[in-house]
Amino acid sequence: MKDGPDIARIAALIGDPARANMLTALMDGRALTATELSQIAGVTPQTASAHLARLGQGGLIRQRKQGRHRYAELASPEVAGVLEALMGLATTSGHLRRRPGPRDAQLRRARVCYDHLAGEMGTQMFDTMLARGHLFRREDEIVLTEPGSDFTRDFLGPETQTRSRAPLCRECLDWSDRRSHLAGRLGRAMLARMIALGWARRAEGSRVIRFTPDGERQFQALFSS
Amino acid sequence: MKDGPDIARIAALIGDPARANMLTALMDGRALTATELSQIAGVTPQTASAHLARLGQGGLIRQRKQGRHRYAELASPEVAGVLEALMGLATTSGHLRRRPGPRDAQLRRARVCYDHLAGEMGTQMFDTMLARGHLFRREDEIVLTEPGSDFTRDFLGPETQTRSRAPLCRECLDWSDRRSHLAGRLGRAMLARMIALGWARRAEGSRVIRFTPDGERQFQALFSS
DNA sequence: GATATGTTTCGGTTAGCGTCGAAGCATGAA
DNA sequence: TTCATGCTTCGACGCTAACCGAAACATATC
Structure with a gap:
């Protein structure tokens, strides 16, 4: 019964708590570094790296290497739309953690x-x-x-x-x-x-x-x- | 860990292939019996029963008992909307492109x-x-x-x-x-x-x-x- | 009643994946 | 160069959950 596209693959990507936290943090359109995302997700950088690789391979995020940092951002507005729809279903009050840049x-x-x-x-x-x-x-x-x-x-x-x-x-x-x-x-x-x-x-x-x-x-x- | 909207829980529910097939089959708005859904998903009735219980608990489907059958249907149009959005992402970002058949x-x-x-x-x-x-x-x-x-x-x-x-x-x-x-x-x-x-x-x-x-x-x- | 069919519960196995420690690269700074 | 920082790869561990067989439960039909 292959009636449509493989939604399970994408949903499973979003379905992990660590990855979901990362994607939620990226919802505002900013690009975040791998380490920042690991802290947001509450996992070690190694784990975050694996998650980011999967998200990138799945087409949900784009990654740009700059200097020794690696920034991740949502791949498209469509991805953000899906996340928003999911949040609507989850009937929730979203809280996004902001990470200030330089203090000065x-x-x-x-x-x-x-x-x-x-x-x-x-x-x-x-x-x-x-x-x-x-x-x-x-x-x-x-x-x-x-x-x-x-x-x-x-x-x-x-x-x-x-x-x-x-x-x-x-x-x-x-x-x-x-x-x-x-x-x-x-x-x-x-x-x-x-x-x-x-x-x-x-x-x-x-x-x-x-x-x-x-x-x-x-x-x-x-x-x- | 601060939890915002628990999108991971919902996405994980959709993220299993068997459940995704079931939900896709329910996209036409009709209510299907557990056995029908088990055949669609390609699993045994026992497994399907467990899946349906989880989907019901997660609020994605509603189940009505009628005679010795148990019908399942999508809980709301919002659920259908999320599934459609996911299908959109899967077609664009899915690197596995299916060749379109006549049914497609x-x-x-x-x-x-x-x-x-x-x-x-x-x-x-x-x-x-x-x-x-x-x-x-x-x-x-x-x-x-x-x-x-x-x-x-x-x-x-x-x-x-x-x-x-x-x-x-x-x-x-x-x-x-x-x-x-x-x-x-x-x-x-x-x-x-x-x-x-x-x-x-x-x-x-x-x-x-x-x-x-x-x-x-x-x-x-x-x-x- | 007895029987057939649909559905669920239970028990046990297996596979997948999320996780981290340690080590290896890559890049920027001193 | 040497050191520090950010990120990734590798290997191993542990846990979750998907799965099925067998059996119990529920409901309709005979």
Whole structure:
């Protein structure tokens, strides 16, 4: 009686308490590291690793390796929909445990990530450029569109046509905001330009980037949705 | 360990192949006996009995004793909705793609989903009613507009003003089409009316709905965009 | 009553999987 | 380089639950 798709396989994946806790924690769309998920699920990292592998193989989550961390996020909104439907059946009051990022508010606000802007302001810039069509997400890569090229040339100046093999645009997952920001050569150039313009400067002995009041204004003028 | 909604418990219930087959078989809204379900699931009656007890305890099915038979049926349309959502995920994320047989084509074309019309013809009806302004999607609910009320009263007859607490319109995600079709009291009434009019009838032992040539014509006349 | 059929309970076996400790990689920092 | 951290692999243990045979229970029919 193979009347339909194999729902048992997927339901069994959700049916383990540890995995269910992990999936529930991922419901808000953020990406979490394997260790964080192991703590949420109440199991050791080894066990969590096995669970994440199964969830990935089953198509419920996607995993992205970044540095020595490995982030997991729900594979699609459809997965979230199924989880939500299940929660509805379970007649429950959902409680999601939030895991704060860096304690320092300044770090959360704006910091350098290797060589580019991260934190809330980094994700804001990235989101705005995506929304305006300056950047375009194609499969797993980020491409600079024609208007985006005009915009960046305008902002950076014409002499910045470096011809490097490094990717121009890269997506970098934010560890405080759990969303993406712009990395790659363009991300580096954008931050360098902001510092060169005097909008901001790096704090000594820290990754914090301090924007001047005027720099903050200019930034908001350029990247407010 | 803080427990939110216990989705793991419910998912684990669906996660066993035998139980999943049973639930899938119950998706057509009919009530089946324990022995029938045991044959469908491919297990002995003893095993099926244990499974049915667990499903009943978990609130997924209801069981009524009638004579020396014991009938099982899905506990609620919400359960059917969860199963449909799971089928949708299983078709997209399942790396094991089944080759479509002739029976699958019929299922994809028109089938019963708990008590309402699903498949291509179900989504066609839903889309057409949305496009014509008979239905309106507001946030997460579907509302019947004024012209829509006229239309359905015209089609269903004036005596169908049931005053139930069940939602009139509900959206149900189709696993074959990956789009929505109309569920809820109205969805149920629409299908019942089509069968009463002789447009279609349910195939024995399957969820397939067979439209007569004339019924298909009438349907297309009413729901072609 | 006796008999047949549908369903459940009991006992025991087996297989699967969730779990962790220890060790092995991989990557970033000093 | 050396060290530290995050993650994965391996091996083994233990527990749950799915399964069936046999038998008991329930209900309809003769």
